[in-house]
Amino acid sequence: MTFDLDLIKKTYSQFPAKTEKARKLLGRPLTLAEKILYVHATDIPSSAFVRGKDYVDFHPDRVAMQDATAQMALLQFMSAGIPKVAVPSTAHCDHLIQAEIGADKDLATANEKNKEVYEFLASVSNKYGIGFWKPGAGIIHQVVLENYAFPGGMMIGTDSHTPNAGGLGMVAIGVGGADAVDVMAGMSWELKFPKLIGVHLKGKLGGWTSAKDVILALAGILTVKGGTGAIVEYFGEGTKSISCTGKGTICNMGAEIGATTSIFPYDEKMAGYLRATDRADIAELANGIADCLQADSEIVLDPSKYYDEVIEIDLDTLEPHINGPFTPDKAWKLSEFAKAVKENNYPEELKVALIGSCTNSSYEDIDRSAGLASQALLKNLKAKSQFTITPGSEVVRATIERDGQLDKLEKIGGVVLANACGPCIGQWKRNDIKKGDRNSIITSFNRNFAARNDSNPETYAFVASPEIVTALALAGSLTFNPKTDYLENEKGEKVKLDEPKGDELPRAGFLKDEHGYTSPASDGSKIQVNISEASDRLQALAPFAKWDGKDIIDAPLLLKAKGKCTTDHISMAGPWLKFRGHLDNISNNMFIGAINAFNEKANSIKNQLTGGYDEVPNVARNYKAQGLGWIVVGDENYGEGSSREHAAMEPRWLGGRAIIVKSFARIHETNLKKQGMLPLTFTNSADYDKIQEDDKLSIIGLIDLAPGKQVKLVIKHKDSSQDEIQLNHTFNESQIAWFKAGSALNLIASKSKVGV
Ligand code: SF4
Secondary structure (H helix, E strand, O other): OOOOHHHHHHHHHHHHHHHHHHHHOOOOOOOOHHHHHHHHHOOOOOOOOOOOEEEEEEHHHEEEHHHHHHHHHHHHHHHOOOOOOOOEEEEEEOOOOOOOOOOHHHHHHHOOOOOHHHHHHHHHHHHOOOEEEOOOOHHHHHHHHOOOOOOEEEEOOOOOOOHHHHHOEEEEEEEOOOHHHHOOOOOOEEEEEEEEEEEEEOOOOOOOOOHHHHHHHHHHHHHOOOOOOOOEEEOOHHHHHHHHHHHHHHHHHHHHEEEEEEEEEOHHHHHHHHHOOOOOHHHHHHHHHHHHOOOOOOHOOOOOHOOOEEEEEEEOOOOOOOEEOOOOEEEEHHHHHHHHHHHHHOOOOEEEEEOOOEEEEHHHHHHHHHHHHHHHOEEEEOOEEEEEEEEEHHHHHHHHHOOOHHHHHHHOOEEEEEOHHHHHOOOOOOOOOOOOEEEEEEEEEOOOOOOOOOOOEEEEEOOOOOHHHHHHHHHOOOOOOOOOOOOOOOOOOEOOOOOOOOOOOOOOOOOOOOEEEEOOOOOOOOOOOOOOOOOOOEOOOOOOOOOOOOOOOOOOOOOEEOOOHHHHHHOHHHHHHHHEEEEHHHHHHHHOOOOOOOOOOOOOEOOOOOOOEOOOOHHHHHHHOOOOOEEHHHHHHHHOOOOHHHHHHHHHOOOOOEEOOEEEEEHHHHHHHHOOEEEEEOOOOHHHHOOOOOOEEEEEEOOOOOOOOEEEEEEOOOOOOEEEEEEEEOHHHHHHHHHHHOOOOHHHHHHHHHOO
């Protein structure tokens, strides 16, 4: 058994009393998301949480990590000195497997290339009580849906498509590694109480339309930013016609509209999926509190009274959609797409059609696509474009092999790839085109930003349901509409495809994956986690130094950043991702995207010691070698973007002491505090202009650092003149303790040593 039934029982036992308390507090019925959030809040205060405003501490039930992000999260966890994770947690090897030839060969290559990382993740998981899913076992979100998601639960995951678990009624949220570390260490996790968007599904899915089309249509309505800061909650009769895995697809792609997460109410489809995946006992428990696992009945009758925004989608009339290129919110109805292709001069020939991924690789998805493949074989059709199938898990792969779907898909020309992310995340070694060749592909994945799949910015990537992708593979053209158009078969005859059909769940049950999962040791105390000193991908973390108890005096200005300085500008992605487990190596990307306010250039700053200009990481390393802590000054909303702990760790590692800006993106501000840095803001934004290139900066008042109390910045200019200004901070008492300890982890470590 890989799930923890006692934990689920404990969570469910809290629903009746806590939801009743929240109902009284709010004086009105509750939505489903509100119920789950109030149940998981560490404390329900005397006044209700204000949506979009109040920061609330939660205790999630689970943590899930994918291999790329797990490396730094687990390195940090190790340095906390805690013997075992405080909540059930799992690590999944899926992102680092490159797709090139086919499942077996690609998996063998990945095992060789990433051996060191996999061995590290396996041993650290074993030691600290984390379930380990090996390469080839499946993609994190599919494996979580099959094994761990449960209605009414709350989970955080170090991947942006964690909300996939909303298909099983869970509030599941993508976070950065530092958040995962906190929760695994037993701390609470903070989130701004989200706004709520209600999506009323009417009618019933049918014909060529599938669950994917619900979210493709919604992306067109809300755009890539429309869900920001909100939970998308689906309700209405229409939800009942969508399979559990179809609901997962819809929730998965809520990430594409920026939603915090998405969620469906508990229903018979979820119960059926739980039973089919060997979790009948969870279905029983959920049935026992079924009323708590959906919005109160009054909500559905007058939704606009309770949600911040309500959108209606009629499944009876919903058309299949094709979204793209280059953005998932460019939504086209199938009937209008051929015209759009011609009018916009998109490359009409379809080069590659790809089905599967964490988004769309359920038994139902593959069965419906294989049904089309069966028709194709009977009607003498083969795929005209390249055609790949990425199963989401070994459970699905083995089952669709047994039940014959894979055979049919291969017979029309399909190539089965490893149960991994592969072409969805740029891990695709494409040999059919050169970089720069203009071409079209269509996938049943979720993201289609330029160069995401194959690193080629000239690849026009479109997103659609697996059924539409399969039909277009048979046509080899983007302009084919399977609802209305005919295809010419190998005998020169005109043939038409019938509507796709498929089973939601395998009639003979799912096959089990006996080899993909390793349970952690019950006592990991004797297990050694080995990290080679010579490794360029992994580096053990040494604790950051404690605060020396003094003010910061005459620190050189490293960089005055101008304009946008997101976590991407601070710690770039792309080729740097392979160093995610090696803080020193990845620090060579620190601030290389930020614009220097004095010369308007990226990665070119003055070294105050030499007077010459150099790259930012080099100058920082030079100061660090001389024992000089440095300071960065920034503009508005500094640190916006994904919650990447590297963007806070790198400055700390290379000797940064403080970041002083006009304003912070809150998550990054907290991340800086966690790493022992001082995030400070100008009391008067115009003081930003007082900072000059050769300034030396002193921060006075740290000895008396207290919540709400300003500190003083003394700015010494090159001409010996000086300015004195006040700076604000948002440290509370416990965060001040992080600063004094050198980092939040140092504090946890010191407490855990006391406790051991
Ligand atoms: S398949 Fe794609 S979207 Fe899904 S987890 Fe992997 S990279 Fe992310």
